[in-house]
Amino acid sequence: MRDDAPNSWESRADASSFYGFTDLPSVHQRGTVVLTHGKGPYIYDVHGRAYLDANSGLWNMVAGFDHPGLIEAAKAQYERFPGYHAFFGRMSDQTVMLSEKLVEASPFARGRVFYTNSGSEANDTMVKMLWFLGAAEGHPERRKIITRVNSYHGVTAVSASMTGKPYNSLFGLPLPGFIHVGCPHYWRFGQAGETEAAFTQRLARELEATIIKEGPDTIAGFFAEPVMGAGGVIPPSEGYFQAIQPVLKRYGIPLIADEVICGFGRTGNTWGCQTYGFMPDAIISSKNITAGFFPMGAVILGPELADRLQAASEAVEEFPHGFTASGHPVGCAIALKAIDVVMNEGLAENVRALTPKFEAGLAHLAENPNIGEWRGKGLMGALEAVKDKATKTPFPGDLSVSERIANRCTDHGLICRPLGQSIVLCPPFIMTEAQMDEMFEKLGAALKKVFAEVA
Numbered sequence: 001m002r003d004d005a006p007n008s009w010e011s012r013a014d015a016s017s018f019y020g021f022t023d024l025p026s027v028h029q030r031g032t033v034v035l036t037h038g039k040g041p042y043i044y045d046v047h048g049r050a051y052l053d054a055n056s057g058l059w060n061m062v063a064g065f066d067h068p069g070l071i072e073a074a075k076a077q078y079e080r081f082p083g084y085h086a087f088f089g090r091m092s093d094q095t096v097m098l099s100e101k102l103v104e105a106s107p108f109a110r111g112r113v114f115y116t117n118s119g120s121e122a123n124d125t126m127v128k129m130l131w132f133l134g135a136a137e138g139h140p141e142r143r144k145i146i147t148r149v150n151s152y153h154g155v156t157a158v159s160a161s162m163t164g165k166p167y168n169s170l171f172g173l174p175l176p177g178f179i180h181v182g183c184p185h186y187w188r189f190g191q192a193g194e195t196e197a198a199f200t201q202r203l204a205r206e207l208e209a210t211i212i213k214e215g216p217d218t219i220a221g222f223f224a225e226p227v228m229g230a231g232g233v234i235p236p237s238e239g240y241f242q243a244i245q246p247v248l249k250r251y252g253i254p255l256i257a258d259e260v261i262c263g264f265g266r267t268g269n270t271w272g273c274q275t276y277g278f279m280p281d282a283i284i285s286s287k288n289i290t291a292g293f294f295p296m297g298a299v300i301l302g303p304e305l306a307d308r309l310q311a312a313s314e315a316v317e318e319f320p321h322g323f324t325a326s327g328h329p330v331g332c333a334i335a336l337k338a339i340d341v342v343m344n345e346g347l348a349e350n351v352r353a354l355t356p357k358f359e360a361g362l363a364h365l366a367e368n369p370n371i372g373e374w375r376g377k378g379l380m381g382a383l384e385a386v387k388d389k390a391t392k393t394p395f396p397g398d399l400s401v402s403e404r405i406a407n408r409c410t411d412h413g414l415i416c417r418p419l420g421q422s423i424v425l426c427p428p429f430i431m432t433e434a435q436m437d438e439m440f441e442k443l444g445a446a447l448k449k450v451f452a453e454v455a
């Protein structure tokens with residue numbers, strides 16, 4: 001609870017720092033949780049309280065908060081070569097090795113990698129690559145980007161324009177040329193009497209109608225998260241990617257998989273596109289690429305886009321884009337280790353082993369009359385709160401039901417995330433069965449308490 005003394009951590013945080021994506025009334029009332037350290041999947045605040053972080057930080061701390069191998073990899077690389085860029089024909093050996101590893105881990109037979117500091121920048125970079133290609137190949141009009149309503153692609157001006165969330169209007173976004181098509185959430189957007197397969201076909205038809213209306217020659221690319229994460233964990237409707245990919249192919253529009261959350265194991269396979277059986281033209285990666293131990297994003301281009309970008313860059317002598325810390329050697333050394341830890345040291349296996357228990361836990365909590373739906377894939381899941389289960393009527397927004405549930409959980413040492421009317425869980429891949437029991441027990445108690453207050 002809040003400590004209002006002027007020298008308390010809560011007061012100092014309020015006075016000195018801005019919060020991103022934070023419900024300010026909650027913070028004013030409850031105080032900031034100021035953290036000191038972590039151990040396994042637990043984080044500890046300045047008062048010594050422990051919290052089981054069922055959100056892996058922001059989906060990314062999949063190996064927990066103190067993985068010795070990752071810390072060692074960082075230390076060793078800091079001692080060897082603590083920083084460099086990837087401009088002017090120079091890059092670190094770690095950068096080269098990571099690119100090779102990323103391409104090897106990708107579904108592409110061959111490819112090339114471009115590094116950024118974040119997922120937002122990786123999406124921006126991909127958009128700029130597509131614009132650059134359009135201009136270089138004699139199609140400067142090919143600039144429009146299609147994404148989906150409720151998608152999340154980041155916060156920079158371009159990636160926020162791609163993001164299909166209403167709050168972006170507060171910034172006067174999206175920029176012109178960013179188009180949002182339907183969200184593949186059957187439970188919420190399926191019409192009365194419509195089967196899931198028919199819903200999917202309707203979305204594919206809507207996508208094609210949008211492409212034709214906008215002008216196929218004006219579209220540069222289509223971006224999609226395999227499972228929408230910050231939209232509230234929304235797996236695609238049945239057959240979704242199989243239905244939309246032929247539409248995109250018909251008009252020569254690249255399909256970019258934004259795998260910032262799904263990539264490296266979250267859905268049970270290395271990539272979400274493998275889980276859903278589609279082959280993108282490029283992959284956007286970030287978050288668990290370093291298990292959250294270093295800020296990094298990557299654009300992994302498949303063979304066709306890689307070749308075209310090479311040709312377009314040769315034509316003007318360079319690809320004029322990059323960040324000071326692109327391909328940072330310490331980040332790359334950590335990523336090399338993190339990929340190994342996740343893919344070869346049993347973490348990806350643990351995701352697959354824990355998934356049935358995770359799904360059973362979600363399904364059990366969804367028996368609550370105020371949970372309308374549970375959904376998930378691998379170790380990402382959500383429970384959607386409703387006032388009326390039969391009619392799927394949400395609670396009035398001003399009741400802040402999901403925030404109340406999350407706050408209640410925080411009070412009892414569990415971090416989970418309110419997203420719209422949903423509570424989102426994305427446990428770290430190191431979670432044990434006992435920790436998962438703790439997670440569901442605490443969340444179950446919070447649901448009961450809050451629904452009793454508001455229902």
Ligand code: PLP
Pocket residue numbers: 117118119120121123152153154155225229230258259260261286287
């Ligand atoms: N794309 C997806 C699918 C994401 O979930 C996120 C962040 O949550 C981003 C992009 C943006 O990444 P970052 O916060 O590193 O800029």
